[in-house]
Amino acid sequence: MNGNDAARVESAAWRADGRGASVDAREAVLHLRDVALAYEDVKGEPVLALKGVDLTVRDNEFLVVLGPSGCGKSTLLKVMVGLLRPSEGRVLHRGAEVRDTLQDVGMVYQNPLLLPWRSVLDNVLLPVEILRWDRRQYEPIARRILDTVGLTGFVDKMPRQLSGGMQQRVGICRALITDPSLLLMDEPFAALDALTRDEMARELAHLWERRKKTVVFVTHSIPEAVLLADRILVMSPRPGRIDRVIDIDLPRPRANGRKLGAAFEDYVDSIRDIIFSFKDA
Amino acid sequence: MLRRVTRILRRYGPPAGAILAVIFAWHAVTAWFGVPGWLLPSPQAVIASAYEHRDLFPKHTTVTLIETLLGLAVSLVVGVPLAIVVVWSPLLRRTVYPLILGLQSVPKVALAPLFLIWVGYGMPSKVLIAASIAFFPIVVDTVTGLAMVERDLLDMVKVLRASTLQTFLKIRIPSAMPYFFSGTKVAVTLAVIGAVVGEFVGSDVGLGYLILVSSSQLNTAMVFACLVILSLMGAILFEMAEALQRITCPWSVGE
Numbered sequence: 001m002n003g004n005d006a007a008r009v010e011s012a013a014w015r016a017d018g019r020g021a022s023v024d025a026r027e028a029v030l031h032l033r034d035v036a037l038a039y040e041d042v043k044g045e046p047v048l049a050l051k052g053v054d055l056t057v058r059d060n061e062f063l064v065v066l067g068p069s070g071c072g073k074s075t076l077l078k079v080m081v082g083l084l085r086p087s088e089g090r091v092l093h094r095g096a097e098v099r100d101t102l103q104d105v106g107m108v109y110q111n112p113l114l115l116p117w118r119s120v121l122d123n124v125l126l127p128v129e130i131l132r133w134d135r136r137q138y139e140p141i142a143r144r145i146l147d148t149v150g151l152t153g154f155v156d157k158m159p160r161q162l163s164g165g166m167q168q169r170v171g172i173c174r175a176l177i178t179d180p181s182l183l184l185m186d187e188p189f190a191a192l193d194a195l196t197r198d199e200m201a202r203e204l205a206h207l208w209e210r211r212k213k214t215v216v217f218v219t220h221s222i223p224e225a226v227l228l229a230d231r232i233l234v235m236s237p238r239p240g241r242i243d244r245v246i247d248i249d250l251p252r253p254r255a256n257g258r259k260l261g262a263a264f265e266d267y268v269d270s271i272r273d274i275i276f277s278f279k280d281a
Numbered sequence: 282m283l284r285r286v287t288r289i290l291r292r293y294g295p296p297a298g299a300i301l302a303v304i305f306a307w308h309a310v311t312a313w314f315g316v317p318g319w320l321l322p323s324p325q326a327v328i329a330s331a332y333e334h335r336d337l338f339p340k341h342t343t344v345t346l347i348e349t350l351l352g353l354a355v356s357l358v359v360g361v362p363l364a365i366v367v368v369w370s371p372l373l374r375r376t377v378y379p380l381i382l383g384l385q386s387v388p389k390v391a392l393a394p395l396f397l398i399w400v401g402y403g404m405p406s407k408v409l410i411a412a413s414i415a416f417f418p419i420v421v422d423t424v425t426g427l428a429m430v431e432r433d434l435l436d437m438v439k440v441l442r443a444s445t446l447q448t449f450l451k452i453r454i455p456s457a458m459p460y461f462f463s464g465t466k467v468a469v470t471l472a473v474i475g476a477v478v479g480e481f482v483g484s485d486v487g488l489g490y491l492i493l494v495s496s497s498q499l500n501t502a503m504v505f506a507c508l509v510i511l512s513l514m515g516a517i518l519f520e521m522a523e524a525l526q527r528i529t530c531p532w533s534v535g536e
Contacts, residue, residue, distance in 0.1 A: 083436050101440045109433045116532035117455050129451065130441045160532060178441075186433075 029214050030057040035089035048239035049075045060212045064229035072240025073218040077184050081105055106175030108185040112167040114159040121155045124173045145173045165196040185217045201227055206255040226267045236278050322502035330502035345488040348476035352411020360416050364423035389414045393482040411475030415468035426460025427453045459533030462526040469518040
């Protein structure tokens with residue numbers, strides 16, 4: 001039996017598990033069933049980005065999608081929110097087929113994507129304007145959210161006057177202003193320097209622990225994943241598939257990762273072994 | 282005070298020095314090699330000639346300036362909405378836009394006699410020629426700016442159910458502003474060229490006309506005087522566009 005077969009067996013085992021969980025699919029925020037996604041590259045050759053993906057996103061959980069570069073993590077997020085249609089399989093949101101993009105979703109990307117002509121406050125209020133909600137009503141809310149991420153004095157600054165970490169905080173505030181029931185984060189800290197990145201992950205853990213909501217967080221940093229996650233989906237590359245699901249039974253609050261001690265390191269080590277095994281296969 | 286002087290010197294010193302160096306080299310060539318005035322007049326001869334005919338310049342400069350500005354205005358009024366509809370509608374992007382790009386390969390200078398036939402000998406033909414040359418960079422740069430918005434940002438507002446109008450007003454148009462201005466800055470200088478080309482082809486007024494008449498009389502100093510005014514006109518209009526950019530979208534220019 002070669003490595004491929006082993007992977008297939010494992011993924012089949014997980015799939016069976018996923019099917020079993022479909023009983024409570026109605027309670028799941030999102031449910032992906034045997035999703036595949038193929039697209040054509042620049043030469044017109046078909047590329048299989050995702051294959052046989054089964055997963056459930058539960059209410060108020062912090063779900064981390066972890067995998068090496070190019071394993072289709074971002075594609076998976078786009079399928080979840082309805083920006084990409086799967087070539088095969090189904091995407092269910094609270095039991096109903098996703099036909100259009102999901103509403104009530106906040107999105108954060110690697111690049112903060114702030115509008116350089118708008119102040120910090122106006123950037124955070126952009127979703128409110130697009131939704132044609134009452135701006136005056138949301139301005140104090142925006143200020144309060146900016147307070148919680150330590151940007152009190154920067155409300156009227158322009159994005160270019162802020163450091164990379166601060167800009168990303170603004171991006172997160174913008175995703176939170178509508179108080180979405182689902183927050184999708186695509187490698188939000190990947191462009192930051194290591195120290196800022198660490199700090200931001202801790203802040204996010206703190207933020208989430210104070211006010212839980214459903215988060216799907218994509219990263220290729222193993223310690224970041226273990227620090228934040230309730231569950232980690234480990235993806236294997238080409239075509240992207242879910243290799244296994246790992247429950248992280250670490251106590252919260254976790255904002256101070258060092259106090260988690262040996263258990264934290266054990267998780268990190270075992271996940272690293274799994275990801276390295278993809279390269280040998 | 283001293284600091285301010287140093288700052289001004291640091292900013293304007295190098296370009297002023299470069300211009301002075303060119304003028305000096307020009308002077309040196311004419312003086313040392315005894316170049317005849319009809320071939321290459323000295324800087325002093327150009328100034329003297331310009332002074333002698335000073336009453337001619339206001340009228341001819343005004344006409345060329347108006348042709349340039351009207352040409353630029355026409356290209357903006359046509360070009361910007363065209364750029365918007367081309368980015369708005371995928372169908373137009375695949376039909377009208379290639380047509381515009383194809384038309385660009387037609388040499389506008391060669392169209393000048395045609396414009397004269399169509400709209401006559403007067404100012405409208407010059408405005409049209411200036412507009413036809415200035416139009417292209419405005420459309421292409423504005424289209425690029427409107428289209429070059431981060432995919433992820435568009436996804437984000439799509440999930441918020443933003444209308445196409447909202448996407449344009451809140452995201453695409455502001456982010457296209459720097460591109461629009463770089464197109465306009467190129468267009469300004471092209472519009473000057475267009476106006477002069479139009480005057481070359483047929484007119485009885487304007488700096489292009491003045492150049493034509495002066496050169497036929499071998500009054501080279503006068504030709505140079507007109508050239509200096511034309512390049513000043515182009516440079517000043519360029520700087521004005523840049524100043525406008527700095528005022529309307531300060532984020533797009535350096536600190």
